[in-house]
Amino acid sequence: MSSDIASRVESALSQIAHACERAGRTDNVELELAIKTRSVSECETAARTLENFDQPIIFGQNRVQEAEVTTPALRVLGLENFRPTLIGPLQRNKINKVLRVVDEIETVDSLVLAEAINQRVEDDRVLDVLIQVNTSGEETKSGVAPAQALDLADQMAALPRLRVTGFMTIGAHTSNEALVRKSFADLREIRDQAIVRPHLAQAHTLSMGMSGDFPLAIAEGATRIRLGSSIFGPRS
Numbered sequence: 001m002s003s004d005i006a007s008r009v010e011s012a013l014s015q016i017a018h019a020c021e022r023a024g025r026t027d028n029v030e031l032e033l034a035i036k037t038r039s040v041s042e043c044e045t046a047a048r049t050l051e052n053f054d055q056p057i058i059f060g061q062n063r064v065q066e067a068e069v070t071t072p073a074l075r076v077l078g079l080e081n082f083r084p085t086l087i088g089p090l091q092r093n094k095i096n097k098v099l100r101v102v103d104e105i106e107t108v109d110s111l112v113l114a115e116a117i118n119q120r121v122e123d124d125r126v127l128d129v130l131i132q133v134n135t136s137g138e139e140t141k142s143g144v145a146p147a148q149a150l151d152l153a154d155q156m157a158a159l160p161r162l163r164v165t166g167f168m169t170i171g172a173h174t175s176n177e178a179l180v181r182k183s184f185a186d187l188r189e190i191r192d193q194a195i196v197r198p199h200l201a202q203a204h205t206l207s208m209g210m211s212g213d214f215p216l217a218i219a220e221g222a223t224r225i226r227l228g229s230s231i232f233g234p235r236s
Contacts, residue, residue, distance in 0.1 A: 005042060008231045009033075009049040016225065019218040029218055032058040032207065034087060034228030036066065040073040042232060047079055056081045060106070060226055062088035064098045071101040087168075087226060089142060095120045099127070106130040106168045106207055109144045114156045121161035128165045130207055131156065133190060135183040136172035143169065149190045157199040166205025166223070167191050171213045184208050184220035191221075 009031075016029050031050070035043050047057045057079050061067035064086075071084045085104035095117055098105070108114050109132040121127050131153055134143030144152050149167065156164050167190055172183040187208055194200040209217025209225040217225055 005045045005232060006049045009046055010053070012227055012231060013053055013055065016214070016218065019215040022215070023219040025218070027223075029222060030056055030058055030224040032060050032085070032087075032224050032226045033231055034060045034062065034226050035070065035232070036062040036088075036228060038070070038232055040070055043070050043074060044077065046231060047074060047077070047082070051079060056083060058083045058085060058224070060085055060087035060228075061102060064088075064090075064094045064101070067101040068097065090117075092116045104128040104130070104165070107132045107142065108156070109133075109142055109152075111152060111155050114152075114159060114162060118159040118161045123161075126161055126163050129156065129162050130166045130168045130205060131164065132168045133187055135169045135186040136179075138173060140173075141170055146186055146190060150193055153194050153200055153203065154197070157197075164194075164200055164203045166203050166207065167194070168205075168207040171208065171210070171217065177216060180213050181216050181220055184217045184222065188221040 012031055016031060020029055033046055050057045061084060067084060074082060083104060084102045085106055086098055086102045087106050090098060090107055099120055108129045131149060132143040133146055133149045134141050135146055153164055156162055167187050169183060169187045172179045174180060188206060191206055194203045205224055206222050207224040209222045211227055211230040214225040
């Protein structure tokens with residue numbers, strides 16, 4: 001199993017590089033691993049492989065209770081550039097718990113949630129957050145509507161303990177590549193409008209693209225893609 005995970009991570013990095021080449025890009029695209037239901041051992045194997053390739057170790061947690069197990073175990077390994085982040089929905093009654101085990105939250109989609117997080121962050125800390133945008137308009141997906149995304153970003157940038165570092169979306173659930181690309185292009189346009197505002201100059205991250213559509217996301221400007229089952233196999 002360990003060798004399988006390592007080879008899949010290596011393969012994913014190669015596929016990202018090829019997708020960047022096809023898109024005419026020379027910048028780096030981060031690989032974030034969605035580690036839902038994965039053991040500490042599996043996570044360590046993936047982390048060591050990323051470390052061997054001088055890649056950031058970005059682990060996306062779906063559930064707070066799983067992050068409470070894996071994050072402390074991985075922190076003691078002394079991994080360079082280890083960044084646990086939350087990619088699942090966040091209930092306000094779990095904010096205190098999640099702040100202890102992640103360095104970033106990708107799924108902030110309302111001012112109410114942002115203010116609640118801001119109130120719980122320690123005085124000596126600034127938390128990186130991404131704004132989740134529902135660019136596909138699908139009712140089953142979370143996220144602020146695209147038309148309200150910039151206003152939300154402006155309001156969140158005024159909160160002293162949050163740093164808006166970018167935007168996140170889940171691509172349209174369709175086989176129509178044009179619609180999938182549009183959902184990614186729309187997020188890029190929101191990001192491009194945001195970063196010209198001085199208070200949002202750090203909001204460069206575009207977290208978009210998963211196993212089935214990440215080459216399209218890279219073509220549309222993704223700076224981070226999220227892979228899970230294609231690295232670890234089917235979920236437990």
